Every structure is written in C-alpha cells, then in structure tokens.
Amino acid sequence: MxxxxxxxxxxxxxxxxPTRRLILDTLAKHGEATGTTLANELPVTRQAIVQHLSVLDRVxxxxxxxxxxxxxxxxxxxxxxxxxxWMNQVAAQWNARLTTIKRLAEGVDGEFPGR
Amino acid sequence: MxxxxxxxxxxxxxxxxPTRRLILDTLAKHGEATGTTLANELPVTRQAIVQHLSVLDRVxxxxxxxxxxxxxxxxxxxxxxxxxxWMNQVAAQWNARLTTIKRLAEGVDGEFPGR
DNA sequence: GTCATCTGCAAGTCGATGCTTGCACAAATG
DNA sequence: CATTTGTGCAAGCATCGACTTGCAGATGAC
Known part of the structure; x- marks a missing residue:
C-alpha cells in the first residue's frame, strides 16, 4: 500500500x-541533445551532466x-x-481525512491557522 | 518563467x-498529532521528527x-x-515538444527505445 | 595512418543534511 | 512546592550526493 x-x-x-530540473528543461527545449551539447550551454561540466542524466534515465x-x-x-x-x-491521489486522501476530522469536530468553527 | x-x-x-513522506502518511492517518506522538510509533527520535516537521511547515x-x-x-x-x-503542466510542455519533433521528423517510423 | 572529438570509467573533494545526544524552559499533576 | 511530561534550542557526527579533474577507449575527419 x-x-x-x-x-x-x-x-x-x-x-x-535544481540542476537536474535545469537539464530537463534544456533537454525538452531542444527535443534531443548530447552530453557535450548540454555542457556547452549549462554552467556545469559534461561529467556532472552525464551523471545527472544517468540518474534521470534510471527513474x-x-x-x-x-x-x-x-x-x-x-x-x-x-x-x-x-x-x-500519485500526488493527486495522496492529496485526495489528505482531503478526505481532513473533512472526516472536520465532521467529527462538528460545531467547532475554528479553522486551521493560515501559516 | x-x-x-x-x-x-x-x-x-x-x-x-522517505522519512518525511512517512511522517506525512502517519500524520494524515491520525488527522492531527504532536512530535512526541509521532516519535512513539516511528523509528526515529522526536528531534528528527520535529526537524522534518519544520521543513514541511516551511514549504x-x-x-x-x-x-x-x-x-x-x-x-x-x-x-x-x-x-x-505544476508537474502536469511540465509534462504537457514536454509532450508538445515531442510531438513537434516527431512531426518534423516526418516519415521516420522509429520510436524511442523502451528503456 | 594521424589527429581531433566525443564518450565512459574512476577517484577524490567538499558542502549539505538527516539523525543523535544533551540540556534548559514551560506547563500540567499531585 | 515538587515532580512529571512535553517542547525548543544547540552542537556534533556521519553519511550521502553534487561536482570536479584525469585519463583511456572509440569513432569520425583529413
């Protein structure tokens, strides 16, 4: 579960x-790219980029x-x-739980602090 | 942008x-909880939990x-x-870019490797 | 064949962070 | 008032991971 x-x-x-998100952005912009290509326009080494791409490929x-x-x-x-x-499902679960709690605490008008 | x-x-x-996700899960299950409560049923110290909760509160x-x-x-x-x-939007952008590329490479039937 | 370029592997550095222990303070209980 | 229980702050440790440098091998250009 x-x-x-x-x-x-x-x-x-x-x-x-953040660097990985930057790489993904750049990659999406170009459609396709190689490690050296990306290294040319990003502020990190080709090696760093390749390592990040390895992580991104693994997932x-x-x-x-x-x-x-x-x-x-x-x-x-x-x-x-x-x-x-997945995130939407989790958020839905949280919402369900929260409304249940709220229903149990019927009559109480105090909402939760606005951070 | x-x-x-x-x-x-x-x-x-x-x-x-992962610990933070566990804390969030447990918290959602209980609706509400204190640091010590969570520490009683999770395999980490109350201090660790409070620190995680601090991070979660910050965001x-x-x-x-x-x-x-x-x-x-x-x-x-x-x-x-x-x-x-946000993730859905990014995914949509990627999709748009990919279909554009595919359209440009008209005639080429080779799909991308299935990893 | 020779040279330039792109990739792949390895090891090392350095900062971030997850977790702990220790203690001081605040609030409920007797 | 004394005791207990829950919180908050601080420092220390230890591991993980992002990034670099260095070099060897493979592929294309002349």
Missing part, C-alpha cells in the same frame, strides 16, 4: 535537484539513443505524469 | 525524503497549532495539489 518499489519516491528525489525521466559515437538524450513524459497522478 | 521563488522545487525537495505541507504546552501538527493538501498541477 505504501511501498511498491516506490517509483514515486525515486522520481521525486530525481526532480528535487525513466529520459531515454537515450546511440548514433555513431554520440549518445542522444530525450525527455520522457510518462513517469512525470504518473508521479503527478 | 523558470524561477518564481521556485515553490515547486521546494516542495519536491521536501517530499524527496506549507503541514501547519501547526499550539494548545497548552503541546503543539499539534496537521497536513495541508494545497501545496501538494499545486505541485501536482
């Missing part, structure tokens, strides 16, 4: 890094294709959509 | 930690209320929903 190889968690961890956020001596990467939306769906 | 105080990134980073995933000498925490779905929406 909670753990099912935890795909969502992996994707979240991958997306948590299925990018895919790679080898052409000659070049390796081309592209973005894959599916995992992102799945994770978004 | 990319940076707008980056609320999504903050939430992602907060959700990336708006939980809110706290003080009653006497006890501080009660509860989950807040809004940030989660916002982040899910």
């Amino acid at each position: 909670t753990a099912q190889s935890d795909a969502a968690g992996e994707v979240l961890a991958a997306l948590a890094d 299925g956020l990018v895919a790679s294709r080898k052409d000659g001596r070049e390796r081309w990467y592209a973005v894959r939306p599916r995992q992102l959509l799945d994770t978004a769906r | 990319t940076a707008q105080s980056d609320a999504a990134g903050e939430v992602l980073a907060a959700l990336a930690d 708006g995933l939980v809110a706290s209320r003080k009653d006497g000498r006890e501080r009660w925490y509860a989950v807040r779905p809004r940030q989660l929903l916002d982040t899910a929406r």
Whole structure:
C-alpha cells in the first residue's frame, strides 16, 4: 500500500535537484541533445551532466539513443505524469481525512491557522 | 518563467525524503498529532521528527497549532495539489515538444527505445 | 595512418543534511 | 512546592550526493 518499489519516491528525489530540473528543461527545449551539447550551454561540466542524466534515465525521466559515437538524450513524459497522478491521489486522501476530522469536530468553527 | 521563488522545487525537495513522506502518511492517518506522538510509533527520535516537521511547515505541507504546552501538527493538501498541477503542466510542455519533433521528423517510423 | 572529438570509467573533494545526544524552559499533576 | 511530561534550542557526527579533474577507449575527419 505504501511501498511498491516506490517509483514515486525515486522520481521525486530525481526532480528535487535544481540542476537536474535545469537539464530537463534544456533537454525538452531542444527535443534531443548530447552530453557535450548540454555542457556547452549549462554552467556545469559534461561529467556532472552525464551523471545527472544517468540518474534521470534510471527513474525513466529520459531515454537515450546511440548514433555513431554520440549518445542522444530525450525527455520522457510518462513517469512525470504518473508521479503527478500519485500526488493527486495522496492529496485526495489528505482531503478526505481532513473533512472526516472536520465532521467529527462538528460545531467547532475554528479553522486551521493560515501559516 | 523558470524561477518564481521556485515553490515547486521546494516542495519536491521536501517530499524527496522517505522519512518525511512517512511522517506525512502517519500524520494524515491520525488527522492531527504532536512530535512526541509521532516519535512513539516511528523509528526515529522526536528531534528528527520535529526537524522534518519544520521543513514541511516551511514549504506549507503541514501547519501547526499550539494548545497548552503541546503543539499539534496537521497536513495541508494545497501545496501538494499545486505541485501536482505544476508537474502536469511540465509534462504537457514536454509532450508538445515531442510531438513537434516527431512531426518534423516526418516519415521516420522509429520510436524511442523502451528503456 | 594521424589527429581531433566525443564518450565512459574512476577517484577524490567538499558542502549539505538527516539523525543523535544533551540540556534548559514551560506547563500540567499531585 | 515538587515532580512529571512535553517542547525548543544547540552542537556534533556521519553519511550521502553534487561536482570536479584525469585519463583511456572509440569513432569520425583529413
């Protein structure tokens, strides 16, 4: 119920890094790119980029294709959509629980602090 | 366009930690809980839990209320929903870009590797 | 064949952070 | 008032991960 190889968690961890999000952005902008291409316009080394791409590939956020001596990467939306769906489900659970609590505390008009 | 105080990134980073997700789960299950309550049923110290709750509060995933000498925490779905929406938008952008590319590469029937 | 370029592997550095222990303070109970 | 219980602050440790540098191998160009 909670753990099912935890795909969502992996994707979240991958997306948590700002550089990785930047790489994904750039990649999506170009459609396809190689490690060296990305390194040319991003403020990090090619090695760093390749390592990030390795992480992103492991969780299925990018895919790679080898052409000659070049390796081309592209973005894959599916995992992102799945994770978004997961988040919506969790949020729905929270909402359900909160409304239940509210119903139990019937009559109490005090809402929760607005942070 | 990319940076707008980056609320999504903050939430992602907060959700990336497994212990933090466990805390959120437990919290949602109970509706409300205190640091010591959570520490009683989770395999970490109260201090660790409070620190995590501090992070979660900073990004708006939980809110706290003080009653006497006890501080009660509860989950807040809004940030989660916002982040899910953000993910959907990004995924939509990726999809749009990918279909454009595909259209440009008209005639080519080769799909992308299935990882 | 020779040279330039792109990739892949490895090791090392450095900062961030998850978790702990220790203690002081505040509030409820007797 | 004394005791107990819950919270808040601080410092220390230890691990993880982001990034770099260095080099070897593979592929294309001249």
